[in-house]
Amino acid sequence: MSNRVVEGRMVTPKRLAELVEGEAPLEAESIEDAEMDCPECGENVISVGYMPSVTEFVTAYKCQECSWSDTDR
Numbered sequence: 242m243s244n245r246v247v248e249g250r251m252v253t254p255k256r257l258a259e260l261v262e263g264e265a266p267l268e269a270e271s272i273e274d275a276e277m278d279c280p281e282c283g284e285n286v287i288s289v290g291y292m293p294s295v296t297e298f299v300t301a302y303k304c305q306e307c308s309w310s311d312t313d314r
């Protein structure tokens with residue numbers, strides 16, 4: 242587990258994936274730095290790989306400071 246602060250709240254990898262996906266994933270990997278700046282506010286972006294279903298693996302990107310998010314779908 243690698244909890245991180247997102248928009249002022251501590252989140253787990255699964256919670257971070259849920260914030261981006263809208264539903265809780267089956268599994269989520271550790272949260273990592275995405276090594277990019279948010280296109281909306283310029284702050285740090287983190288990423289998490291997760292499985293929304295048994296046949297799909299998605300990487301989500303989420304700004305730590307604002308509501309911006311994206312996935313590699």
Ligand SMILES: [Zn+2]
Binds near residue numbers: 279281283304307309
């Ligand atoms: Zn941002």
